[in-house]
Amino acid sequence: MTQPAFSPWDDPAATPLIQFRNVTKRFGTFTAIEGLSLDIFEREFFALLGPSGCGKTTMMRMLAGFEDVTEGQILLNGQDIAPVPPNKRAVNMMFQSYALFPHLSVWDNIAFGLRRDRMRKDAVASRVDEMLRLTRLEKFANRKPHQISGGQRQRVALARSLAKAPKLLLLDEPLGALDKKLRQDTQFELMDIQETTGTTFVIVTHDQEEAMTVASRVAVMDEGKLMQVATPDQIYEAPNSVYVADFIGDVNIISGRASQSGDKVAIAWAEGEPQIQGTTSRQFAPGQTCHFAIRPEKVAISAQKPDAPNVLRGKVLDIAYLGNISTYHVELPTGTIIKAQTANTRRIARRSFTWEDPVWISFSDTAGVLLEH
């Protein structure tokens, strides 16, 4: 049985939970966010991704109520949230530093928000126990934050921010302080919890792998603007700009002049080299500058000349051996370096080419993406 795909953003009838409408935020003369519009839907796991200083944390702090909006509106369930102070918003936040109260036990930390709502004692207790079960922290209920490990602290912070069953949970670099192994485990845990509780999550991260793993949609930001908002596979396979292609994963970019016939484009990129054949749905004027972006894993490398729409020759400059895969840096006669990635299906001693060997690289005419800018 297949589940219907979760994609409310493609459904014109769906009403978004959060709407940014032409939001601008300035700090003095510095513009952190500029004329930004964005819809986030209920039950989404939405990732804001970008380098530090791109405005992603500012967006989150505006949602939480710690920063005012300079221009424009943010709507939650159709209501402008500007006049609502942070303590009255149905939004909770998990802080990057976790911000656990050091003078309270794990139990009291989780109960903190519930007690502010004048909830009955037994209701508080049952809710806290539920949260402890969800985050597997039952054994640590009486410990103080400094008596537990970083991973446990991260779970306490999550439990505390989920306890009030917010409509929207904001996560500010939630896994930044964890080591890689623990981070991967926790990513899956976060996804499980998000699915179990049905809460809308908005996560801020600078780690593209993390964003790709957890999110239903990713917004790539740069200098206060949204560069692209799409599902992880669209962002990876069909980036809309060189910036996005370059920010997410590894990519080869070849720039040249386009000549289009139908959906096929030939790119003249260097004197004496064969033109690159690509496919696009965009329209390029004859001679227009275009950028051909292709992922290293879509570039094949071989010792014999293969039969493919695009074949270029070069020599191996460098090999990055990662165990399961190797990335070959191949220098073309023009000096351009193309990265090609292959799975190490054979023992390394049986590799048919090594440093300085002449090789052929090849790719199909649909493997890459043609970008205007």
Added chain:
Amino acid sequence: MKRFSWFNATSLTFGFAFLYLPMIILIIYSFNSSKLVTVWAGFSTRWYGELMQNEDMLDAAWATLKVAVFSSTLATILGTMAAYVLVRAGRFAGRTLFSGMIYAPLVMPEVITGLSLLLLFIGIGLDRGILTIVLAHTTFAMCYVSVVVSSRLTSFDRSLEEAALDLGCSPFEAFRLVTLPIIAPAVISGWLLAFTLSLDDLVIASFTTGPSATTLPIKIFSAVRLGVSPEINALSSIMIGLVTLGVISASLISKRAAVARAKDEQAAAGA
């Protein structure tokens, strides 16, 4: 390297002798059984006993204690509030001026503080007595409290307060339930410092007191002018004890809190 050389030992002895010999002599003579201060006639606690019979002295002690408790409490409240505003409120017009002004009394000669307060109290027609001493002590102790508390607040993680707001606290609740318990050691050591300062202040108290109120330092000072009595030695010894206790507990409390904080931070970093 030899750590304990004769030179070091001598320097240490002289340094500490210079600082503490007078007090040690005073304490020793407070146990002298002779009425003549300078002649040793054997050990006795007689003067401590007589001190307890001296109504004047006891009244003065009681007044001093009252002044110290009220003024240090007031100074702690005001000093903490001032520190909170200075550290938290961000930039506002005249902030630099305000923060400079709050620390100025630290270096202001006591005579000037005392005189100006006296003029103020006369100007507004306030009868001089316990109340005016309390107000005066609050004024000068408050800046010490705010120095201690603001140094703690600058290292305080702002996101803790934001988390409290996020979880539904009003700004006042966030302060009461999160900020205050965490900075409590600094607030308490500020209080102890203010208490100690008030306990041994002579200059400002003499300026602002009236006929109805006499604090111990004033009492001692005026008694000594008529000649040193062993009773005064006993009283002074008790005061030395109290002040020492106050200062030591203040530094112990802030040191213990600092150690606990360092441990927490280490645990957090190592996790």
